[in-house]
Amino acid sequence: MNSNLKIFVSGVSGIVGYGIVKSLKESGYNLHITGGSIYENHIGSVICDDFVKVPKTSSPDYIHWFKEFFSNNTFDLLIPGIEDDMKAWNKLRNDFKNLRFLLNNESLINLCSDKWIFFQKLESLDINCRIESIIDQHYEYLLEKFGKQFIAKPRDGYGSKGFSLINCQEEFEKANSNLGDKILYQKYIPEHEGEYTCSVFFDSHGKQRSKIAFLRKLSKDGYTDYAETVDFSIFQEPIDLLSKHFQPLGPTNFQFRLLRGRPYLLEINPRISSSTSIKSAFGHNESKMSIDHFLLNQDIDDCNILNGKSYRYVEDLNIYEQ
Numbered sequence: 001m002n003s004n005l006k007i008f009v010s011g012v013s014g015i016v017g018y019g020i021v022k023s024l025k026e027s028g029y030n031l032h033i034t035g036g037s038i039y040e041n042h043i044g045s046v047i048c049d050d051f052v053k054v055p056k057t058s059s060p061d062y063i064h065w066f067k068e069f070f071s072n073n074t075f076d077l078l079i080p081g082i083e084d085d086m087k088a089w090n091k092l093r094n095d096f097k098n099l100r101f102l103l104n105n106e107s108l109i110n111l112c113s114d115k116w117i118f119f120q121k122l123e124s125l126d127i128n129c130r131i132e133s134i135i136d137q138h139y140e141y142l143l144e145k146f147g148k149q150f151i152a153k154p155r156d157g158y159g160s161k162g163f164s165l166i167n168c169q170e171e172f173e174k175a176n177s178n179l180g181d182k183i184l185y186q187k188y189i190p191e192h193e194g195e196y197t198c199s200v201f202f203d204s205h206g207k208q209r210s211k212i213a214f215l216r217k218l219s220k221d222g223y224t225d226y227a228e229t230v231d232f233s234i235f236q237e238p239i240d241l242l243s244k245h246f247q248p249l250g251p252t253n254f255q256f257r258l259l260r261g262r263p264y265l266l267e268i269n270p271r272i273s274s275s276t277s278i279k280s281a282f283g284h285n286e287s288k289m290s291i292d293h294f295l296l297n298q299d300i301d302d303c304n305i306l307n308g309k310s311y312r313y314v315e316d317l318n319i320y321e322q
Helices: 015-025 043-047 062-072 083-092 106-112 115-124 139-146 169-182 233-246 276-281 286-295
Strands: 003-010 030-037 050-053 077-079 150-154 164-166 183-187 195-202 208-218 224-229 250-259 262-269 309-311
Touching (some): 003 015, 003 286, 015 030, 015 043, 015 276, 030 043, 083 106, 106 115, 106 233, 139 183, 195 286, 233 250, 250 286
Parallel strands (some): 003 030, 003 077
Antiparallel strands (some): 150 164, 150 183, 195 208, 195 250, 224 309, 250 262
């Protein structure tokens, strides 16, 4: 089965999607990769073997397109390259049991889709790495709870989109106006001790296999811009506890900040994230492990993780025509 595997990757015009394609090409397998995106003229359409333009996931036409396209085309694995597709496919997975999706635990995806519900769950479980979170929209109350600085973010956001550090009532009112009832307020954990992304591959028995942790800096778009490997053991205890309760499956990312050396959980991303090509370069290839385990039924051994730093920069791909 390890020859001519057919893989579909969505969102290949974005950093996650083309990072997945790059990692797949480094897997050593003979793959035929079809990429999908709402955009046509981009790097993803060039590096895939085939490309298809798709409607927006939120479009009324999407379900019709999905049914027709995957009825007429056969793939061994479907990998979501954007958050919206992960959520949409999570809802469709039970209606399309003939398709093999690379998706995490269904209940974990649902839970992580709303940060307020997720942090309420952490509070009910008394998980001590949680960050205090509130949806009350009264400024004086938030000042009393959090102090002069606190965070405003969308309950359903990702990649730091809509994220604001609130320092005064004017900033509070602006964030509240922009996000309305989708807003979540949180205690501010300063970033001077660093922000960290920890990636774990969970096998079908819930066992943690390959794992890697990075200290990272984010770009203005909310994606990893710089990363350096760090000791994973700092985060092992909270990840063990979170894993016990939420039973992740496959590629899973845990985002933390440290305060006085103690990890605080920013969020769980139950999917392949924007740093996937960096992780692959340092020995943690999520796409390859997914093929190994979920398609080829192989056990995943602990990977040989390299240490070092990664810098992202803009590069040109020039294609000359006769």
